[in-house]
Amino acid sequence: MLETLSIWLAANFGEQTATWFEYFTNGKHLAWYASVRFTLIAAFFGALLAVLFGVLGAAARRSGFAPLRWLGLGYTTMVRGIPDVLFFLFFPLAFEQLVEFVMSRRLCSAEELATAVAWPPCQAAQWYLTTSEYLIMACVSLGIVYGAFAANVVHGAMNSVPKGQLEAARAYGFNNRQIFWNFQVRQMWVYALPGLSNVWMLLLKATSFLSLLQIADIVQWADRLGAPNYLARVGMVHPDWRWKYYFVLFLFYILLTVISERVFDWLQRRAGRGLALHGEQ
Amino acid sequence: MDWLLNNAIVQDIIELARPSLFNLYFALASIPIGFPLAVLLAVMKNSSNSIISRVARTYIYAFRGSPLFIQFFMFYSIMLAFNLSHWKPMGIADIVMHPLFIGPMVLILNTSAYAAEIFYGALKTLPKGEMEAASAFGMNRWQVFKTVTWPNMIRLAWPAYTNEVVFLFHATALVYFTLPVINGQKDLMNKAGEMFERDYNIFLHFSVAGLYFLTISMVIFFVSGRIYKRLMRHMDTGEAASFKLKPNYMR
Numbered sequence: 001m002l003e004t005l006s007i008w009l010a011a012n013f014g015e016q017t018a019t020w021f022e023y024f025t026n027g028k029h030l031a032w033y034a035s036v037r038f039t040l041i042a043a044f045f046g047a048l049l050a051v052l053f054g055v056l057g058a059a060a061r062r063s064g065f066a067p068l069r070w071l072g073l074g075y076t077t078m079v080r081g082i083p084d085v086l087f088f089l090f091f092p093l094a095f096e097q098l099v100e101f102v103m104s105r106r107l108c109s110a111e112e113l114a115t116a117v118a119w120p121p122c123q124a125a126q127w128y129l130t131t132s133e134y135l136i137m138a139c140v141s142l143g144i145v146y147g148a149f150a151a152n153v154v155h156g157a158m159n160s161v162p163k164g165q166l167e168a169a170r171a172y173g174f175n176n177r178q179i180f181w182n183f184q185v186r187q188m189w190v191y192a193l194p195g196l197s198n199v200w201m202l203l204l205k206a207t208s209f210l211s212l213l214q215i216a217d218i219v220q221w222a223d224r225l226g227a228p229n230y231l232a233r234v235g236m237v238h239p240d241w242r243w244k245y246y247f248v249l250f251l252f253y254i255l256l257t258v259i260s261e262r263v264f265d266w267l268q269r270r271a272g273r274g275l276a277l278h279g280e281q
Numbered sequence: 282m283d284w285l286l287n288n289a290i291v292q293d294i295i296e297l298a299r300p301s302l303f304n305l306y307f308a309l310a311s312i313p314i315g316f317p318l319a320v321l322l323a324v325m326k327n328s329s330n331s332i333i334s335r336v337a338r339t340y341i342y343a344f345r346g347s348p349l350f351i352q353f354f355m356f357y358s359i360m361l362a363f364n365l366s367h368w369k370p371m372g373i374a375d376i377v378m379h380p381l382f383i384g385p386m387v388l389i390l391n392t393s394a395y396a397a398e399i400f401y402g403a404l405k406t407l408p409k410g411e412m413e414a415a416s417a418f419g420m421n422r423w424q425v426f427k428t429v430t431w432p433n434m435i436r437l438a439w440p441a442y443t444n445e446v447v448f449l450f451h452a453t454a455l456v457y458f459t460l461p462v463i464n465g466q467k468d469l470m471n472k473a474g475e476m477f478e479r480d481y482n483i484f485l486h487f488s489v490a491g492l493y494f495l496t497i498s499m500v501i502f503f504v505s506g507r508i509y510k511r512l513m514r515h516m517d518t519g520e521a522a523s524f525k526l527k528p529n530y531m532r
Binding site for chain 2: 257
């Protein structure tokens with residue numbers, strides 16, 4: 001289909017247009033366009049997990065059980081002092097090692113375990129990760145890191161729920177658990193939305209790290225496509241065009257930000273219907 | 282003494298001391314230029330001239346709306362593209378292609394956008410009465426800026442700006458993921474990664490690297506808290522006393 005389109009372009013718009021069309025639809029470029037899926041999957045599932053971890057973290061932080069409260073506090077504090085990229089690399093690598101550790105206990109001989117200097121102790125315990133496994137780990141990683149940001153937002157939003165609502169619920173005879181999940185968590189979303197939109201923007205930008213986990217994402221493809229090519233039989237001969245490809249990514253992320261902003265504005269208006277929110281109306 | 286030095290954590294702390302200086306350098310080199318540039322951009326965005334305002338608005342939006350990771354790659358490849366045609370003939374290739382130059386350059390472009398948005402937010406909430414009073418006294422625009430706008434803006438923006446400085450420090454971890462390492466000048470993440478490849482002890486090395494980031498972040502919060510106290514010393518709001526290491530985590 002692409003070939004017929006190319007011939008049609010050559011006939012109607014000249015050889016030049018067809019050449020460029022062929023260049024932008026060659027296998028590598030198609031792979032580049034397709035690799036956007038990794039970014040979108042990581043952003044979507046990372047965000048879902050981040051909201052989940054956020055609610056759980058905030059719930060832990062206001063738990064009546066002290067160790068759980070400390071855990072929640074530790075979780076929400078960790079993002080304050082340590083860069084996200086460190087966690088982003090740490091969780092997948094640590095998980096991989098943990099699995100290999102368990103596998104090495106089962107698969108390697110006692111002799112190998114005692115004498116091994118490299119990791120894993122024997123070849124059988126090596127876990128070769130595929131792209132999809134790395135992608136899952138990237139989603140979980142993003143979820144954990146930005147879940148800590150979200151937990152801070154959710155924690156603040158829960159405090160913004162009018163106390164009268166919770167007291168009314170108590171007066172109606174709801175127990176603590178019901179009050180928490182059915183009233184406080186239900187009502188906090190509208191207060192949490194501006195903060196969560198901020199977390200989403202951070203998470204979206206962090207999806208550019210996928211190539212650090214060996215995923216052939218848009219960044220890696222941009223690097224490959226832009227690399228200079230001097231062999232005519234490989235494709236179009238061009239000097240170092242990487243900056244052009246990175247510039248496209250630069251614009252791509254700005255576009256994603258614009259779209260996200262629109263969507264969150266709409267959500268905010270929708271969620272605020274019928275509520276006398278401070279600062280609006 | 283020997284048991285202490287042979288301790289794996291202590292050894293890691295010693296080994297990561299020099300790399301941490303590179304992270305510090307990137308942050309410290311970016312702030313002195315990034316800060317005034319941010320103030321300038323904020324004033325530009327607040328300008329009544331629509332062209333000036335739009336330029337600043339676009340710049341801030343673009344740099345806040347795209348990942349720093351991509352910005353590093355983009356500017357490094359732009360610098361590379363100019364290398365043979367411009368930097369080499371001018372004889373400055375060694376300087377301008379060095380990560381110690383490009384790193385702060387990109388960080389300045391990035392942090393000035395984020396900080397400008399903070400200062401712009403502060404400019405929007407300035408007390409109108411004070412500015413009108415200053416104008417009524419017959420001050421010109423520069424005098425109003427110097428005596429009313431500037432001090433109020435800094436005071437309002439300081440906690441958020443502190444937060445931004447910490448984020449900037451964390452962002453320095455990205456420099457050597459995107460730029461080449463020259464003469465073994467590795468930063469914390471890079472060195473921790475190298476040590477991980479040596480003995481596969483990710484928990485130890487990444488924790489110690491994280492500890493360095495955590496400690497320096499806390500020092501930044503502490504120093505900034507002291508400066509804030511000084512900035513607010515004449516204000517009787519109790520605000521200064523309540524400034525804790527509790528930023529809003531948001532960039």
